[in-house]
Amino acid sequence: MSIRVAVIGAGVIGSAHAVSLARGISGSTVTVVHDFDPARAGALAEQIDARRVDELADVFTADDVDAVLIASPDAVHAQQLLLGLPAGKPILCEKPLATTEADARAVVDAEIALGRRVLQLGFMRRFDPGYVQLKDELTAGRIGEPLIVHNIHRNTRAPYGLRTEQTLTNMVVHEFDIGRWLLDEEYASITVLTPRPGPLTPEGQHDPLLVILRTRSGVLMEVEAFANAQLGYEVTCRVTGSSGQSVMGDGAFITRSAAFSRGVDIPELWFGRFAEAYRVQLQSWIDALRHDTPLLGANAWDGYAATVVSTRAIEAYRTGTTVDIELPEVPELYASG
Numbered sequence: 199m200s201i202r203v204a205v206i207g208a209g210v211i212g213s214a215h216a217v218s219l220a221r222g223i224s225g226s227t228v229t230v231v232h233d234f235d236p237a238r239a240g241a242l243a244e245q246i247d248a249r250r251v252d253e254l255a256d257v258f259t260a261d262d263v264d265a266v267l268i269a270s271p272d273a274v275h276a277q278q279l280l281l282g283l284p285a286g287k288p289i290l291c292e293k294p295l296a297t298t299e300a301d302a303r304a305v306v307d308a309e310i311a312l313g314r315r316v317l318q319l320g321f322m323r324r325f326d327p328g329y330v331q332l333k334d335e336l337t338a339g340r341i342g343e344p345l346i347v348h349n350i351h352r353n354t355r356a357p358y359g360l361r362t363e364q365t366l367t368n369m370v371v372h373e374f375d376i377g378r379w380l381l382d383e384e385y386a387s388i389t390v391l392t393p394r395p396g397p398l399t400p401e402g403q404h405d406p407l408l409v410i411l412r413t414r415s416g417v418l419m420e421v422e423a424f425a426n427a428q429l430g431y432e433v434t435c436r437v438t439g440s441s442g443q444s445v446m447g448d449g450a451f452i453t454r455s456a457a458f459s460r461g462v463d464i465p466e467l468w469f470g471r472f473a474e475a476y477r478v479q480l481q482s483w484i485d486a487l488r489h490d491t492p493l494l495g496a497n498a499w500d501g502y503a504a505t506v507v508s509t510r511a512i513e514a515y516r517t518g519t520t521v522d523i524e525l526p527e528v529p530e531l532y533a534s535g
């Protein structure tokens with residue numbers, strides 16, 4: 199049985215996911231493409247032998263659609279999920295779940311009303327071989343108790359123009375999620391520090407940021423987030439433990455020695471660094487749907503938690519203070535697994 203997927207949003211990542219589902223992933227086809235811009239939807243649909251659907255509501259109820267992948271812009275994820283969830287079909291939605299806490303909670307409540315978990319979020323780092331190995335290190339206790347987590351997250355250029363608050367909700371949200379997952383606990387507080395602006399930072403914005411979180415048990419986690427870093431795309435994570443250190447480097451496979459120097463290439467874009475994570479995420483999603491096994495990625499509650507942290511991050515940035523982070527009790531639907 200092949201899972202017939204509809205893709206919403208035919209931009210950079212939606213197109214990459216669609217082509218992967220149509221050609222690379224085993225057990226899936228793409229039957230429907232929808233985009234706000236019909237020409238974009240049409241071009242992608244033609245490329246992968248799918249059909250274009252112009253009315254968003256029809257995507258979720260179409261007879262030839264078993265599951266939906268949402269890759270539209272951040273600001274519309276929640277409204278599209280609220281429209282689509284009642285149809286009851288599995289949805290893989292790109293991160294973030296929502297851009298406001300209220301919208302994220304509304305999506306969680308809609309899934310609770312449905313009575314079963316159908317939503318997975320595109321926090322693909324949970325499928326990245328580097329992060330998976332780092333998680334194994336921590337779970338096995340190979341470096342003792344984790345005490346400090348150092349993260350670097352740099353983009354060559356800010357993907358949607360440089361807006362500091364969007365750096366937190368769109369970019370650092372990856373670290374908010376992966377930190378919870380790696381440490382298996384929630385954050386208690388957040389601080390956002392800003393150095394003097396560099397020459398490329400627009401008036402009124404800040405870049406890079408230094409985000410400092412403290413978890414409930416007292417682990418410190420810091421993130422250098424640099425949206426307009428120029429030097430290339432880089433993500434690293436280093437954990438200092440009570441009896442050792444685990445370092446997840448930049449994912450480079452080759453060290454080249456030539457012309458009297460030694461080094462690695464730095465990719466310009468994120469796709470190469472996380473290509474395997476995107477592939478494994480999609481294959482895992484399709485496998486779970488085909489074999490009716492639990493979804494392994496981040497769920498709606500994880501998305502809600504990350505959105506709460508983003509919201510507190512914005513508050514910490516605006517006020518220059520340390521802001522407490524509290525989450526309500528985990529609803530029963532998400533209490534296990």
Ligand SMILES: NC(=O)c1ccc[n+]([C@@H]2O[C@H](COP(=O)([O-])OP(=O)(O)OC[C@H]3O[C@@H](n4cnc5c(N)ncnc54)[C@H](O)[C@@H]3O)[C@@H](O)[C@H]2O)c1
Nearest residue numbers: 207208209210211212233234235269270271272274292293
């Ligand atoms: N997981 C990751 O690492 C990762 C990487 C890149 C992007 N993303 C996320 O994926 C989403 C898309 O990012 P992108 O880089 O592909 O953006 P993009 O701008 O390249 O593409 C967005 C597409 O959505 C379409 N669109 C706009 N409004 C729409 C609407 N209301 N309904 C349907 N389509 C609409 C646009 O026409 C465009 O084709 C964002 O939420 C982004 O945060 C995640």
